[in-house]
Amino acid sequence: xxxxxxxxxxxxxxxxxxxxxxxxxxxxxxxxxxxxxxxxxxxxxxxxxxxxxxxxxxxxxxxxxxxxxxxxxxxxxxxxxxxxxxxxxxxxxxxxxxxxxxxxxxxxxxxxxxxxxxxxxxxxxxxxxxxxxxxxxxxxxxxxxxxxxxxxxxxxxxxxxxxxxxxxxxxxxxxxxxxxxxxxxxxxxxxxxxxxxxxxxxxxxxxxxxxxxxxxxxxxxxxxxxxxxxxxxxxxxxxxxxxxxxxxxxxxxxxxxxxxxxxxxxxxxxxxxxxxxxxxxxxxxxxxxxxxxxxxxxxxxxxxx
Amino acid sequence: xxxxxxxxxxxxxxxxxxxxxxxxxxxxxxxxxxxxxxxxxxxxxxxxxxxxxxxxxxxxxxxxxxxxxxxxxxxxxxxxxxxxxxxxxxxxxxxxxxxxxxxxxxxxxxxxxxxxxxxxxxxxxxxxxxxxxxxxxxxxxxxxxxxxxxxxxxxxxxxxxxxxxxxxxxxxxxxxxxxxxxxxxxxxxxxxxxxxxxxxxxxxxxxxxxxxxxxxxxxxxxxxxxxxxxxxxxxxxxxxxxxxxxxxxxxxxxxxxxxxxxxxxxxxxxxxxxxxxxxxxxxxxxxxxxxxxxxxxxxxxxxxxxxxxxxxxxxxxxxxxxxxxxxxxxxxxxxxxxxxxxxxxxxxxxxxxxxxxxxxxxxxxxxxxxxxxxxxxxxxxxxxxxxxxxx
Numbered sequence: 001x002x003x004x005x006x007x008x009x010x011x012x013x014x015x016x017x018x019x020x021x022x023x024x025x026x027x028x029x030x031x032x033x034x035x036x037x038x039x040x041x042x043x044x045x046x047x048x049x050x051x052x053x054x055x056x057x058x059x060x061x062x063x064x065x066x067x068x069x070x071x072x073x074x075x076x077x078x079x080x081x082x083x084x085x086x087x088x089x090x091x092x093x094x095x096x097x098x099x100x101x102x103x104x105x106x107x108x109x110x111x112x113x114x115x116x117x118x119x120x121x122x123x124x125x126x127x128x129x130x131x132x133x134x135x136x137x138x139x140x141x142x143x144x145x146x147x148x149x150x151x152x153x154x155x156x157x158x159x160x161x162x163x164x165x166x167x168x169x170x171x172x173x174x175x176x177x178x179x180x181x182x183x184x185x186x187x188x189x190x191x192x193x194x195x196x197x198x199x200x201x202x203x204x205x206x207x208x209x210x211x212x213x214x215x216x217x218x219x220x221x222x223x224x225x226x227x228x229x230x231x232x233x234x235x236x237x238x239x240x241x242x243x244x245x246x247x248x249x250x251x252x253x254x255x256x257x258x259x260x261x262x263x264x265x266x267x268x269x270x271x272x273x274x275x276x277x278x279x280x281x282x283x284x285x286x287x288x289x290x291x292x293x294x295x296x297x298x299x300x301x302x303x304x305x
Numbered sequence: 306x307x308x309x310x311x312x313x314x315x316x317x318x319x320x321x322x323x324x325x326x327x328x329x330x331x332x333x334x335x336x337x338x339x340x341x342x343x344x345x346x347x348x349x350x351x352x353x354x355x356x357x358x359x360x361x362x363x364x365x366x367x368x369x370x371x372x373x374x375x376x377x378x379x380x381x382x383x384x385x386x387x388x389x390x391x392x393x394x395x396x397x398x399x400x401x402x403x404x405x406x407x408x409x410x411x412x413x414x415x416x417x418x419x420x421x422x423x424x425x426x427x428x429x430x431x432x433x434x435x436x437x438x439x440x441x442x443x444x445x446x447x448x449x450x451x452x453x454x455x456x457x458x459x460x461x462x463x464x465x466x467x468x469x470x471x472x473x474x475x476x477x478x479x480x481x482x483x484x485x486x487x488x489x490x491x492x493x494x495x496x497x498x499x500x501x502x503x504x505x506x507x508x509x510x511x512x513x514x515x516x517x518x519x520x521x522x523x524x525x526x527x528x529x530x531x532x533x534x535x536x537x538x539x540x541x542x543x544x545x546x547x548x549x550x551x552x553x554x555x556x557x558x559x560x561x562x563x564x565x566x567x568x569x570x571x572x573x574x575x576x577x578x579x580x581x582x583x584x585x586x587x588x589x590x591x592x593x594x595x596x597x598x599x600x601x602x603x604x605x606x607x608x609x610x611x612x613x614x615x616x617x618x619x620x621x622x623x624x625x626x627x628x629x630x631x632x633x634x635x636x637x638x639x640x641x642x643x644x645x646x647x648x649x650x651x652x653x654x655x656x657x658x659x660x661x662x663x664x665x666x667x668x669x670x671x672x673x674x675x676x677x678x679x680x681x682x683x684x685x686x687x688x689x690x691x692x693x694x695x696x
Contacts, residue, residue, distance in 0.1 A: 002521050009513040016511075126604075128344040129534035131566050140545050147517075147546045222510055223541055223568070226534060232508040267514035272504045273475050 001145050006268045007261065008146060014260020015156045016221070019214035020237035021244065021252035022163060023207045029247035030183045030203050036110040037085045039234025040117040041078045041208050045215030046225035047121050049074030050130050067134050071219065075212030082208025085113050086201050121227040129226040132219040155217040162213065163253055166206070170249070175202055183247070236263070239283045245296025254294060258282075329372035330365065330634040332623065333392030333422075335403030335413065340380025345532075345560070346405040348606055349427055350375075351599045352613035353402065355591065356620035366627045369634050371620070374398055378409055385409035389416035389424070397639050398422070399632060400646055402619050405612070407431035408478050414441040421640065423647045425619050428612035430556055431479050432487070435668035442650055442665065444619045445612070446672040448479065449487050451577035452528075452555040454674040454690040456495040459526075459575070462688065464551060469497050469526040470519045474535050475504035480557055483530035487555075497526065505535055516542040525550050533558040537566045544570035551575060559677065561608035561684045574679045579611035580659055581675040581686055588658040591617055608684060611659075618657035626650055664695035671695055 020042055027035040053070035056063045065073070089109035139150040170176035178199045181189035190196055218233075219225050236259050244255025259279055266278040286293060334353055337346030353373065361370045374396045376388030385404040392398045393416070400423040404413050410429040417424035417440045425442050426434075432447045459466045469492050473484020484502045492499045500522060503515050516539070519527055527543060529536045529552060536558040543552065554576040564571060582592035592609045595617075599606040609617075626649040632642050655663045660673045671692040678687035 002517060005517045006514055009511070009517060013511045013513070122343070126344045126347075127341055128562070129537060129566065131537070131568050140547070142547065149545060218510075222538070224510075224534075224537060224566075228508065229510065232510060263511075264514045268518065272506050272509065272515065275506065275509075 003268070005146050006264045008148065010261035010264035011257060012149070012152045012156065012260070013264060014240075014257035015152070015159045016214065016218060016233060016256075017237045017240045017259050018159050018253050018256035019162060019210050019217070020233055021240040021256040022166065022249055023210040023214070024237055024241045025244075025247060025249055025252040026166075026203060026210070027207055028241070029249075030179050031090070031200065033090065033106050033110075034238075035085070035207060036107065037082070037089075037113045037117070038207065038211055038237070039230030040114045041082055041211035041230075042215040042218070042233060043118065043121065043225075043227060043230035044081055045071065045074035045078045045212035046132070046219040046229055047074075047125060047130075047227060048077045049216060049219055050132050050225045051125060053133050054130070067132070067220075071216040074219075075209065075216055078212030078215065079205055079208035081117065082204045082211070083201060085110060086204035089113065090200065090204070091197070118227055118230075125227065127227060129224050132223050132225050134220040134223055149221070151221050155221055158213070158217065162210065163249060166210075167249055169206075175199065179203060236279060239279050241293075242283050243286045243293055245293030248293070248295040251293055251295030328369060328634070330367070330369050330627065330632060331372050331374060331396065331398045332620070333388075333396065333398035333401035333403070334373050334375045335385055335388045335392070335401060335405070335409070336375055336377055337380050337405045337409075338377050340378075342380040342406055345610070345612070346380075346428070348595075348599050348604055348610065349405060349613050349616045351602060351604070352591075352595060352609065352617045353620065355594055355598060356617045360620060360624055366624050367632060367634075371624075378404055380406075380409075382406075382409045382412040385413035386416050389413045389420065389422075393417070393420040393422045397636055399627070399634065399639070399642055400425070400623055402616065402623070403427055404429070406479075407434060410434060410441070414438055417441060421647075422643050423650065425623075427616040427619065428610075431482060438668060440647055442668040442670075444615050444622060444659070444663070444670045444672075446556070446579045446674060447669065448483050448555045448557070449491070450693070451579070451674045452483070452487060453491050453494075455553060455555070455575065455577050455676055456491055456497070458676045458688040458690070459551075459553070460495065465525045466495075466497055466551070468522070468524040469499040469528055470522060470524045471499055471502040471528045471530070472505060472515060472519070472539050473502055473530040474507050474532065476507055477532060480530040480532065480535075483555055483557065484528075488528050488530060492528065499524070499528075505531065505539065507532070507535060509535075510538060512538045512542040513546070515539065516546045516548070519543060520546050520548060523548070523550070527552045529554045530557055533560055533563045533566055537563065537571075540567055540574065541570050556611065560610045562606060562610075564607060564679055564682060564684050567679065569682070571679045572681065575687060576677050578675045578677050579672050580609060580614035581689065582608060583686065584660070584673075585658065588614070591658050614658050618655070618659050621657050622653070622655045625655060626653060629653075660692055663692065666693070666695050 023038050027033050049071040052065045052073050053067045089106045141148045178194045181194050240255035240259040241252045244251030262278050263275050266275050336350055357371050378384035402425050404410050405428050407429040410426040423440050430445050430448050432449045435441045471484050471488045474480040552574045556577050559576045559578045582589050595609045596606055630645040630649040663670050673692045674690040675686055676688035678685050
């Protein structure tokens, strides 16, 4: 019975990693860019949501907002922050320095944004975890001795919906075709009339949306937010993305779930101190045995979404 | 104004400031206002400022105003070492209050010994930290003693405590020592059977696996050795999984702010604190002033943490000792006066907001302990234990 509970815990935990792993996959798949600001975008939704629910809008514009409204604004801030990152790392630096900056400078500057934003939040709100005033934490079902939390079930359902919606967007919509064209070959896409200056920000907008939603669901599920909340999730989501396969949305889904399960089973059998060894050991093993990941393509790093 | 007159004015101003600096009692203060200890350590600056303002308002020490020179470690123990050298060698302080944590103090004590300057950390509670030190003293109470008092109080008050599980943060030095050594030994001593300590990691946010393990044995007590953030996650998950027993802890997460952080799930949690605001009118006045002043500085505190009260009392203890040994603050007598202050600590007894007639066993103060219970969303005193006698 305990093992079944741990497996269920693993799936629930994995669902947290999935959304962030999909955000990483999107930027890797389309732009060949490992966007280090993703953990911060995740954190911003939670922390801004908490701040608005606790303090209200700045400059005395309102009292505390209801928690769903506060989280909505948190997600909006994540999207806006993601667009700022696009403007000042990806677009500006690429324009200014051309192809020589294809990988290194956007990557390093996104790392800079990660640290700047995270530390700004720390300066503003301190390093303490903060209790998020979400729904009651009594929303737990006991099914034959197995505890299932209703908010986590709802989150899992929402995560599946988000991924299905994203897949539809990429496969069926005009924007999706543009994104996939850039993923295949940015220069050819340009020649064929895809306006990369208009399409690339959409990737960042979707990234901000995915991270924001993940951060909001996290705040509701765990009832706690902190400026550090993105750190562990960011690294585990990267592991999930690599295990699932770079550039594959459904690979990221499976990878995220696998990481969640591995984490829970490792804690169950060997203790929490061995989690990092197990997760990153799995990642290394995947890279040795199947470098493209479970669902990835042979052309590593050139994602075919 | 000519260049000459500007230079002359600058020189006069420099001389004046030098003369003023020599006319003060300089005390170093190693603090934390950044890094992972920021939230726990930053409010201590307010406690120190309150103490210094009160001392200066009442005439200072031996008629001289107290001048505090600060150094911020940013939560880095290496910086505590740098800070000690800077304050002792460059600033010529007479004594150092701080660093904040046990980890920083373990490093900085070595420098204090070498530089022969009294050092009194404000929140270091790791057992054995001052052993073999001449210049390291603490106005704090160690985890071992405080947790032992809590277990005695549980038994004495008929709280069911036959079985327990231990949860601890593995990568934080004090929590690790408490969870793997102190708690098991003290639980065994109290006749409480327990399973193997269960580690959690500081950055982990999901404690469902650990909570499920605990629920499998459903013990009477869950003893948590963790900083507030992690303790909150463990408590929340345990309650969500239906745990109805008692959750206990030592001083590590003993901060009045945890009442809000833990939320309703925290009700019934019992832990140890080295400060109780109701101890005396002075303690209550300090607590009120502290809450108001931290709020002005944009820091939300529900009450003073015992490390804040310890920092406050440490300055009054230094005042008492410096007045006893006749400290003048004269830079020419710096080394001599530093030695006199350390000598003055031997055999000292002190009354403050932490307790009355506080004495030192070795270099560690004997302080009373307060068993705190979070009850109906309030930080309440459940029981108290008097300070041990000094040998």
